[in-house]
Amino acid sequence: SADIEVVRAAAREFLELFHGESPRAERLGPRIAAVMREIELTGTYWHTAEELAFGARVAWRNNARCIGRLYWRSLQVRDLRTVSGAGDVAGSCFDHLQVAHNGGKIRPMISVFAPETPARPAPRIWNEQLVRYAGYEQPDGRVLGDPRYRTFTSELVQRGWQPPDVPGAFDVLPLVVETVEEGPQMFQLPRQAVHEVPLEHPELAWFAELGLRWHAVPVISNNRLVIGGVSYPAAPFNGWYMGTEIGARNLGDSDRYALVPEIAEQMGLDTSDEATLWRDRALVELNRAVLHSFTANGVSITDHHTESRRFLIHLEREERAGRRCPADWTWIVPPLSGSQTPVFHRYYTAETQLPNYLTDPDATHRSLQGGPPAFP
Amino acid sequence: SADIEVVRAAAREFLELFHGESPRAERLGPRIAAVMREIELTGTYWHTAEELAFGARVAWRNNARCIGRLYWRSLQVRDLRTVSGAGDVAGSCFDHLQVAHNGGKIRPMISVFAPETPARPAPRIWNEQLVRYAGYEQPDGRVLGDPRYRTFTSELVQRGWQPPDVPGAFDVLPLVVETVEEGPQMFQLPRQAVHEVPLEHPELAWFAELGLRWHAVPVISNNRLVIGGVSYPAAPFNGWYMGTEIGARNLGDSDRYALVPEIAEQMGLDTSDEATLWRDRALVELNRAVLHSFTANGVSITDHHTESRRFLIHLEREERAGRRCPADWTWIVPPLSGSQTPVFHRYYTAETQLPNYLTDPDATHRSLQGGPPAFP
Ligand code: HEM
Ligand code: HEM
Incomplete structure (x- = not known):
């Protein structure tokens, strides 16, 4: 069928890429022939462990939105393709959080669960990241916690999730793993899987009293990894944070925690006039607090100046290697x-x-x- | 010829747009017929004063890079299409600077000089803006003034421009106007045409001693205004500044005045570690100084927060009017x-x-x- 043709072409292209960049790989011709036979029989094929690791790394290298690609070769790949039950996926995700955290010296890492196959659809992780904070709509319409997950939170409550007795601004949402047999299942994250950093400012003493925190390891869990015609919808991956992701976006965006006005107020800035640039000043201090607190807690983090320079080094290296390096200005x-x-x-x-x-x-x-569920 | 066909189609489309948006315009059919005859005879046509004004305003409304488009209807259009000699163009540009400055209450304004015609090419203004500062390469390779105009400056010196006896960081470059008969001609800007604002900071007393300044009116002078198949290569236009153009880009960019390290030093920031965000902090103070100084001097300026909100109002209005509003994220x-x-x-x-x-x-x-010259 036409689908099979697409898989064949994608497989061939990937295997050629892999062999072109991997001097010690087994010979290309026989491998392509074997993969073509396997596709003929099953509609898909099973990557070797080396192909999988290479594919996951090159997927990172190819992602036009990521500024952190200089270290693409260092990605640690956990081959969990035989794991497909909801409980097992969740448990392995919790392990991932622990192993990637690595006592604060964060390791870039991916856990690749069972692929999509004609015989059986892959499991799905619903959450955007493994660790996300609940957002509770208050009677006055305001949101306690992360407004981005207001609907997600209320849906999970409908499905039976019990928020803490006293809901807070940083309550970790349960992980939702869906399989075709089990439907969506919720799993509370064990305490030891969630490493968090309480935020304080290097100079402003009142900052710590705001009671802000953020989790240490950003594990994106709703992207689909695509390698040579094979799809891995459940393949959570992490690097370490760039400070602005937390300080500028998660805590600063007006549709997220929106903390800039409060911080400006505490700083005593004149918020009656935009031209005092009170937003800009408060935003910088919020970002300083994030970078300072992570570092003081021994948790890996990077700043946007350093990471920008590194990214240009990466671009140069890619160019020297004769490869294109796609990049999306609006994300980079x-x-x-x-x-x-x-x-x-x-x-x-x-x-x-x-x-x-x-x-x-x-x-x-x-x-x-x-x-709605992937498998209704 | 094919060119004429393109002009005809563009003219027709523009006249339809103009008549569609101008209830009191003369009737469309006869005007199109007259324009078609004129194109037949001369290869081009002469806009009515109303068409020209409408065209210049809609050209602003259509410019995807401009965040300041809310006030597009307010553009004042100086019809100088009979002005085409180099000296007259320069003189009218100097008038433009005065009239647009308007004692500090800046008027958005355009001066439209002679159009491009098959009979005679239009004059060209070489400068990117009417007021630009010279950049002098020093023996040690560093640049005094604006590094962006390092080559432009040395070329003008080659052409006979005499910099001040004691070159400074803010020496206004001469205006270069080129016509097909006269070639490129240089004109020193009269003192009264160049309004400038000395920069001081609302709190940091040492800031004024840096001796920074910037000119009040940004008149872009190297863009080509295109209306209904007619080109106006010399049509300098201005709004007022958004503070970041000066504070973030002109004075902050590492290939422009690059003042961020010096300001951070004066602020006593720890510049040994990017994670202190010394660049971000110094950049904000530089931008505060710009907004403060313009306002203190009674010169119109806007901040990026206010202007962003206005732009969204503009987008809404355009949508309500049933029009598309092109916008380039990377510029907006x-x-x-x-x-x-x-x-x-x-x-x-x-x-x-x-x-x-x-x-x-x-x-x-x-x-x-x-x-090189447009007419070699
Ligand atoms: C090692 C440290 C890393 C840093 C500092 C980093 C930095 C970033 C940043 C700042 C973004 C933009 C996020 C946003 O604006 O929402 C991003 C996006 C992204 N990164 Fe990285 N990254 C790192 C590691 C990784 C790894 C290990 C992978 C995959 C193996 C990866 C894949 C991606 C992808 C796919 C996106 C786009 C996410 C989306 O579409 O929402 N990154 N990265
Ligand atoms: C009234 C106040 C105005 C404000 C605050 C404003 C603001 C801006 C800003 C911030 C930019 C980006 C500049 C850069 O990043 O280099 C821009 C670009 C631009 N604006 Fe406006 N503008 C105003 C008036 C006008 C007027 C009157 C016109 C034309 C009639 C105009 C046409 C343009 C064009 C063509 C660009 C792109 C310039 C280029 O390609 O370099 N703007 N404007």
């Missing part, structure tokens, strides 16, 4: 002091190259709306 | 605290609509490299 340029970073001052090409991590609209929908 | 999102502005959090379409202000590669080249 940091949300804070954009023009102060060297990545601002150039153009990029942004075509999609495979392998890659793809954002499926239905997966995005599930991660924000808490449904 | 401010270079400072991007994600704190509402324009960051949405997508735009960016197709080119005419009339518009276009950036010709040869004009860009002349404005940075000081040549």
Whole structure:
């Protein structure tokens, strides 16, 4: 069928890429022949462990949105393709959080669960990241916690999730893993899987009293890893945070924790006039607090200036290796002091190259709306 | 010929647009017929004063890079289409600077000089803006003044421009106007045409001693205004500044005045570690100084928060009027605290609509490299 033809072509292209970059791989011709036979029989094929690791790393290298790609070779790949039950997937995710955290010295890591096959659809993780905070709509319409997950939270409550007796601004949501046999299942994250950093400011003593915190390891869990015609919808991966993701976006965006006005108030800034740049000043201090607190707690984090420079080194290396490096300006340029970073001052090409991590609209929908299930 | 066909089609489309939006315009049919006859005879046509004003305003409305479009209807149009000699163009540009400055209450304004015609090419203004500062390469390779105009400056010196006896960081470059008969001619700007604002900081007393200044009125002078198949390569236009253009880009960019390290030093920040966010902190103070100084001097300026909100109002109005509003995210999102502005959090379409202000590669080249002439 036409589908099979697409899988064949994608497999061949990937195997050629892998063999072209892996001097010690087994010979290409026989491997392609074996894969073609396997596709003929089953409609898909099983990557070797080496192909899987290479594919996951190159998917990172190809992702146009990621500024952190300099270290793409260092990705640790956990081959969990035989894990497919909801409880096992959840348990392995909790292990992932522990192993990746590594006492604070975070390891870039991916856990690849069972692939999508004609015989059996792959499991799905509903959450956008393994650790996300609940958002509770209050009677006055305001949200306690992360407003981004307001609907997700209320849907999980409908499904039987019990929030803590006293709901707070940083309550970790349960992990939702869906399989075709079991439907969506919820799993409370064990305490030891969730490492968090309480936020304090290097100079402003009152900052610690705001009671802010953030989790240490950002594990994106709703992207689909695509390698050579094989899809892995459940393949959570992590790097370490760039400070702006927390300080500028998660805590600063007006539709997230929106803390800038409160911090400006505490700083005593004149918020009656935009031209005092009180937003900009408060935003910088919020970001300083994030970087300071992670570092003081021994948790890996990077700042946007350092990471921008590293990204340009990466671009140069890729160019020297004779490869294209797709990049999306709107994602690569940091949300804070954009023009102060060297990545601002150039153009990029942004075509999609495979392998890659793809954002499926239905997966995005599930991660924000808490449904509908993938297997209704 | 094919060219004529293109002019005809563009003219017709523009006249339809103009008549569609101008209830009191003369009747469309006869006007189109007259224009077609004129194109038949001369290869081009002469806009009525109303068409010209409408065209210049809609060109602004259509420009995907401009965040300041809410006030597009207020553009004052100076019809100088009979002005085509180099000296007259320069003189009218100096008048433009005065009239647009308006004692500090800046008026958005355009001066439209002679159009491009088959009979005679239009004059060209080489400078990127009417007021630009010289950049002098020093023996040690560093640049005194604006490094962006390093080559432009040295080319003008080659052409006979005499910099001040004691070159400074803010020496206004002469205006270069080129016509087909006269070639490139240089004109020193009269003192009264150049309004400048000395920069001071609302709190940091030492800031004023840095001796920084910037000119009040940003008049872009190397774009080509295109209306209904007619080109106006010399049509300098201005709004007022958004503070980040000066504070983040002109004074902050590492290939412009690059003042962030010096300001951080004066602020006593720890510049040994990027994670202290000394760049971000110094950048904010530089931008505060710009906004404060312009306002204290009674010169119109806007901040990026206010302007972002206005732009979203503009988008809404355009939508309500049933029009598309092209916007380029990478230009619209401010270079400072991007994600704190509402324009960051949405997508735009960016197709080119005419009339518009276009950036010709040869004009860009002349404005940075000081040549080659348009009419060699
Ligand atoms: C090692 C440290 C890393 C850093 C500092 C880093 C940094 C970033 C940043 C700042 C973003 C933009 C996030 C946003 O604006 O929402 C991003 C996006 C992304 N990164 Fe990385 N990254 C790292 C590791 C990784 C790894 C290990 C992978 C995969 C193996 C990866 C894949 C991606 C993908 C797929 C996106 C786009 C996510 C989306 O579409 O929402 N990154 N990264
Ligand atoms: C009234 C106040 C105005 C404000 C606050 C404003 C603001 C801005 C800003 C911030 C930019 C980006 C500049 C950069 O990043 O280099 C821009 C670009 C632009 N604006 Fe406006 N603008 C105003 C008026 C106008 C007017 C009157 C026109 C034309 C009639 C205009 C046409 C343009 C064009 C063509 C660009 C792109 C310039 C380029 O390609 O370099 N703007 N504007």
